[in-house]
Amino acid sequence: MATFELYRKSTIGTCLTETLDELVSNGTLSPEHAIQVLVQFDKSMAEALETQVKSKVTIKGHLHTYRFCDNVWTFLLQDALFKGEDIHEQAGRVKIVACDSKILTQ
Numbered sequence: 001m002a003t004f005e006l007y008r009k010s011t012i013g014t015c016l017t018e019t020l021d022e023l024v025s026n027g028t029l030s031p032e033h034a035i036q037v038l039v040q041f042d043k044s045m046a047e048a049l050e051t052q053v054k055s056k057v058t059i060k061g062h063l064h065t066y067r068f069c070d071n072v073w074t075f076l077l078q079d080a081l082f083k084g085e086d087i088h089e090q091a092g093r094v095k096i097v098a099c100d101s102k103i104l105t106q
Contacts, residue, residue, distance in 0.1 A: 004099050007045040008038065016041055058083045061094065073098040 007013050020037060023029035061080030066073070073096075080094040 004046065005038075005042055006097055006099065007042060010045075013041065013045075055084060057087075059094070059096070061091075064093075071100050 008017060017038070020029065020034040024031050024034050059077070059080055059082055061077035063075065064078050065076040068074075075094075075096040075098070077094040077096065078092065080091045082089040082091065
């Protein structure tokens, strides 16, 4: 099963990558094992978001830029407003990357 590597740029993904790089540099972990850990991280993040997140959020804002390339949508919003069950958050700039999860199972 293929996975997206989008979550590696999240805070937890960046920390994991930096830690793995340090372990490989120290000789504690082989590069092959580090890659296996990153692949498992990608799978686990996708599965957790699919099965454990039940919240829905509405996003409104000014669409500054959008693009579609390689089955990936990228939206850049300005003055975005996030509305959830108990939250209303305003953000100056937001980048949303959306991928078709159906291609993961192909």
